[in-house]
Amino acid sequence: QKEVEQDPGPLSVPEGAIVSLNCTYSNSAFQYFMWYRQYSRKGPELLMYTYSSGNKEDGRFTAQVDKSSKYISLFIRDSQPSDSATYLCAMKGAFNTDKLIFGTGTRLQVFP
Amino acid sequence: KAGVTQTPRYLIKTRGQQVTLSCSPISGHRSVSWYQQTPGQGLQFLFEYFSETQRNKGNFPGRFSGRQFSNSRSEMNVSTLELGDSALYLCASSYRELQETQYFGPGTRLLVL
Numbered sequence: 001q002k003e004v005e006q007d008p009g010p011l012s013v014p015e016g017a018i019v020s021l022n023c024t025y026s027n028s029a030f031q032y033f034m035w036y037r038q039y040s041r042k043g044p045e046l047l048m049y050t051y052s053s054g055n056k057e058d059g060r061f062t063a064q065v066d067k068s069s070k071y072i073s074l075f076i077r078d079s080q081p082s083d084s085a086t087y088l089c090a091m092k093g094a095f096n097t098d099k100l101i102f103g104t105g106t107r108l109q110v111f112p
Numbered sequence: 113k114a115g116v117t118q119t120p121r122y123l124i125k126t127r128g129q130q131v132t133l134s135c136s137p138i139s140g141h142r143s144v145s146w147y148q149q150t151p152g153q154g155l156q157f158l159f160e161y162f163s164e165t166q167r168n169k170g171n172f173p174g175r176f177s178g179r180q181f182s183n184s185r186s187e188m189n190v191s192t193l194e195l196g197d198s199a200l201y202l203c204a205s206s207y208r209e210l211q212e213t214q215y216f217g218p219g220t221r222l223l224v225l
Contacts, residue, residue, distance in 0.1 A: 032212035043202050043216035092212045104154035
């Protein structure tokens with residue numbers, strides 16, 4: 001079993017829809033939770049960063065962390081065709097020596 | 113501020129050859145991490161350099177090695193290439209070692225024939 005599980009998709013939604021992307025994890029030591037967006041032929045771009053449990057909002061994006069369920073989510077409101085990309089969750093423990101562990105990514109397509 | 117740059121962007125090699133990839137971090141960042149990305153395995157951590165020292169290493173064979181220079185630029189070397197080494201190699205930089213917020217370059221796409 002992988003430490004971080006993420007549905008690969010693809011997820012196809014119409015423009016304007018609310019998108020929910022999720023990851024589950026098994027390591028209770030994870031304290032930092034990130035979402036990266038990766039466009040085709042590009043490197044991942046940091047989208048959201050959360051420490052411990054709770055919600056964080058940035059424009060159309062909301063990240064949620066539920067440590068009791070070992071479950072994190074990224075919500076995209078009013079999705080746009082420009083949101084079409086692969087979304088990667090990533091997690092890390094509290095220590096400097098802890099590595100970032102990535103999910104395999106969910107491919108999202110927003111059609112006009 | 114300029115982002116992370118990687119050279120070359122594309123590379124074709126044959127089995128048995130070796131390859132060197134280069135990464136220039138964001139100015140002021142002292143940590144460089146390398147990742148291998150494949151469709152089946154996703155992003156996998158190779159190693160991380162901070163202040164010219166390897167601080168952490170993933171589960172890759174010794175054919176994968178790296179180094180960091182005093183200006184924080186880093187190189188990654190893969191010797192005796194195998195077909196399975198075909199992947200997108202990404203480097204990421206951060207101010208501190210293995211910082212949770214890392215900034216990625218565009219990657220080097222390596223094809224081994």
